[in-house]
Amino acid sequence: KLRLRGEAMVRDIADVDMAAASHALDAAGQDIKQAVLVAMGVATNEAHRLLEIHGENLSDAMRAVQRGG
Structure with missing residues (x-):
């Protein structure tokens, strides 16, 4: 149940489909904030650094990604 809620949050914030949100959440070790950035195309270690x-x-952090840095 919590997993689905996390996936939905990543999906809505990053504007990606549920499969991409699920993959990002796995890559980010279940960290919602990092997963959003990963779903936006940021590498996991870079997502951590940006946060x-x-x-x-x-x-x-999202604005920085959208600005390209």
């Missing part, structure tokens, strides 16, 4: 740089603020 650290942006104080765990997902919106800021």
Whole structure:
């Protein structure tokens, strides 16, 4: 049940299908914030680094990805 909720969150935030959300969640070790960034095409280690740089603020990290850095 929690897994499905996490997948739905990643799907909605990253605007991807459920399969991509599930894959991203697996790659990110079930971390929702990292999974969103992974679903956006960011490597797992880079997703972790972006979240650290942006104080765990997902919106800021997503904006950085959209800006290309």
